Amino acid sequence: METAFRKIDIDKYDEEVLRDEDLYDADPRDPGQVLEEARQRQAAVRSSLAKNDTAGALAVILDNAPYGPNVDEAKQITLSTLLTILNSTKATEITSVIKALTPDAQDTLMKYIYKGMAMPGWGDISGSVLLGWHEKLTEVAGVGSIVRAITDRRIV
Template sequence: MARNTLSNRFRKVDIDEYDENKFVDEQEEAAEQQGPDSGEVDGFIRQYPSEKRLSQLERAQGIVLKVLTSFKSSEIEQAVKSLDRNGVDLLMKYIYKGFEKPTENSSAILLQWHEKALAVGGVGCIVRVLTARKTV
């Protein structure tokens, strides 16, 4: 029998520390420590009640979708390449949100955006978007 099986060090690990409901992302924690004036988005979220905020977010998503569909196919690659990593992740979030509520011809255009964003951001971009706690 191996020596490691006789060890009882594992009993000192607090498994409640790793509970999903208690998990705090480092970025979220840093944003909370900055206070209420940490950004326009935080101020916007705190200013409006949740019902108004949802309608505002839906309008914002609609505007982003209109902007994405207004690009010409030849301009998409250049636009995506101009974004940094966080920008590509945010773009990918809006692309997936657009897939959730498709409009006429939006899926074809969003697939073009998805292809270009995947080429720039890689598979990691998709993984970060799908595992993110905060959505758009």
Template structure:
């Protein structure tokens, strides 16, 4: 494979003005503290809404302006656990109707969390620890039916990782 070795050369090594990964993402205007306060408030809202069986409202709340980027680990953990609560307490017959009411942006965010959940499945303390693979797959199947493969492509391109 020697003829491909040149592909691993860092051609930007001597270039001062290189584009870094961070440059491609604009930081959240709310700042880390604002994001955390927001996540706490939404996580509370979700618990109330789920208790009242208002899944659509809960999902819409948690998927609006989710935390992204660096320095928001706590807010991210809160959001994920609130979302897992929703995923686990929705009857599978209601999923499709719930998804149709989401905006395309919210659908993209949900897809992103589903993949994140799948990534965490293997590890015991991972992000997907509290939700089973079959639940994730059911949501994934229904979401793909509603939002199409475009939604999956957007999860892969978006550098604002949730």
């Protein structure tokens, strides 16, 4: 049975198709620059964690997060660094760390929590860690943070 007809991209013939690049502006930075910034932030986070400055480390990694196409390696570095921060934070400190973040950083954190939950087997992080952060973040930022994280087209 011939199934090659199913591999045709019919959207390329439709003039009114809605693409991701029509919904938001692409990251204006060069992909190489984004990757270098992600590596620099990873080093800054390590030094902040060595000083027990979890809030500072989280603020650094959430600032100007990579999004859009062609920056997959930077996205992976940022995600793994963020998961390291979440995993190394004591449960009693989570609420105070979240309150120290700006509302935009809280929304970005929510995106990364959902991205961590989407990983197969949740990667190297325990499910209870991600769910605990999600619970505390929802208490502080409200349900609106969930809605903003899910509806934002800029995928981290």
